[in-house]
Amino acid sequence: MLIKELKLYNYRNYSRKNITFDPKLNIIIGPNGIGKTNILESIIVVSNTKSFRTNNDQNLIKKDSEFSKIELSSDTDRFKVVLGNKNRSLYINDVLIKKSSEFIGKLNAILFKPNDLELFVQAPNERRKVLDIEISKVSQSYIRSLLQYNYLLKEKNRLLKEPEVDEMLLETINEQMIPLIKTILEERDYFFEVISRHLSSLYNEISASESEIRIIYKKCCETADIANKLQEAKEKDFYYHYSTFGPHHDDYYFLMDGRELNAIASQGQKRMSLIAFKFALIKYIKDKINKIPIVLLDDILSELDRDNQERLIGIMSEDAQVIITNTDIKGLNINKRYKLIDLKEEAHV
Numbered sequence: 439m440l441i442k443e444l445k446l447y448n449y450r451n452y453s454r455k456n457i458t459f460d461p462k463l464n465i466i467i468g469p470n471g472i473g474k475t476n477i478l479e480s481i482i483v484v485s486n487t488k489s490f491r492t493n494n495d496q497n498l499i500k501k502d503s504e505f506s507k508i509e510l511s512s513d514t515d516r517f518k519v520v521l522g523n524k525n526r527s528l529y530i531n532d533v534l535i536k537k538s539s540e541f542i543g544k545l546n547a548i549l550f551k552p553n554d555l556e557l558f559v560q561a562p563n564e565r566r567k568v569l570d571i572e573i574s575k576v577s578q579s580y581i582r583s584l585l586q587y588n589y590l591l592k593e594k595n596r597l598l599k600e601p602e603v604d605e606m607l608l609e610t611i612n613e614q615m616i617p618l619i620k621t622i623l624e625e626r627d628y629f630f631e632v633i634s635r636h637l638s639s640l641y642n643e644i645s646a647s648e649s650e651i652r653i654i655y656k657k658c659c660e661t662a663d664i665a666n667k668l669q670e671a672k673e674k675d676f677y678y679h680y681s682t683f684g685p686h687h688d689d690y691y692f693l694m695d696g697r698e699l700n701a702i703a704s705q706g707q708k709r710m711s712l713i714a715f716k717f718a719l720i721k722y723i724k725d726k727i728n729k730i731p732i733v734l735l736d737d738i739l740s741e742l743d744r745d746n747q748e749r750l751i752g753i754m755s756e757d758a759q760v761i762i763t764n765t766d767i768k769g770l771n772i773n774k775r776y777k778l779i780d781l782k783e784e785a786h787v
């Protein structure tokens with residue numbers, strides 16, 4: 439996938455902004471606060487329909503404006519996201535897309551950002567969010583099953599809070615949940631299988647080291663056991679007044695040479711592991727939908743030493759379009775041809 443042109447109207451600090459991109463490597467530079475992350479964020483809004491910095495669209499609309507608009511032309515389609523006070527409208531090639539599930543992932547972008555390291559210490563629900571977003575971008579059946587499961591889960595929890603639980607209704611909800619849980623677990627299994635296949639070798643390649651990195655999926659149960667487990671959990675559900683079993687409790691963690699990565703790895707090693715994880719995600723997306731996502735690096739390179747920078751850029755820009763932000767070009771060790779987008783210079787034109 440390639441982004442050819444991005445147009446922003448009243449988005450964050452931009453009244454109007456047009457940027458054309460090189461099909462390979464792009465470097466956006468400018469001082470703190472000029473709007474580098476805002477540009478990458480707008481691309482992620484087109485990819486995920488949501489920002490990674492806020493859940494409130496109002497924050498994305500330029501101060502004192504009524505709405506904002508992101509127009510993005512890829513090599514195949516024109517995407518438009520219009521963010522209003524209360525609602526957002528999504529368009530592909532000028533056709534209104536009513537369900538966001540049919541928009542997510544049509545433009546596929548992967549973002550590397552400095553606070554990705556939080557993944558290691560976040561609450562499980564935040565880690566699951568990462569998992570759900572990435573699988574949703576490549577699987578319609580996953581996103582549909584997940585939305586339906588979450589709806590039923592809400593119903594079930596509401597039911598369990600009532601003084602007299604309607605057991606018949608509870609049974610019906612459980613029955614409806616079984617095929618949904620099966621799809622969710624199968625898709626997650628496949629995700630972790632592909633990530634596991636690539637993670638360690640990618641880590642070794644990027645960091646030029648020998649450590650073994652593994653990702654471990656802690657899932658609620660095997661697909662064959664879903665019905666039994668739902669039954670077994672009933673007593674506990676009644677006691678706690680919420681659903682104690684299901685994929686909404688799944689989690690994952692990382693091991694380095696067999697020990698918990700977060701407890702033993704250095705900051706640099708953690709950073710490299712996450713970069714390897716993101717690279718493995720790129721492999722997963724390619725494996726699932728045979729498309730290479732657009733790679734966005736927000737202030738990541740300046741955190742790496744020069745050798746690691748060079749290796750990273752080398753591995754990355756072979757087949758993906760890459761967009762990098764940094765405060766200046768001096769600190770970067772890049773031996774490839776790139777397009778420089780200097781926001782400070784453009785601001786004065």
Ligand SMILES: Nc1ncnc2c1ncn2[C@@H]1O[C@H](COP(=O)(O)OP(=O)(O)OP(=O)(O)O)[C@@H](O)[C@H]1O
Binds near residue numbers: 501
């Ligand atoms: N809704 C909004 N309306 C107007 N300006 C906004 C809005 N939201 C954010 N901004 C402005 O956007 C700027 C921040 O942009 P951004 O985070 O992209 O900067 P950056 O270039 O990535 O900086 P850094 O190098 O520090 O990461 C700030 O000046 C902020 O005030």
Ligand SMILES: [Mg+2]
Binds near residue numbers: 474475476736737
């Ligand atoms: Mg920034």
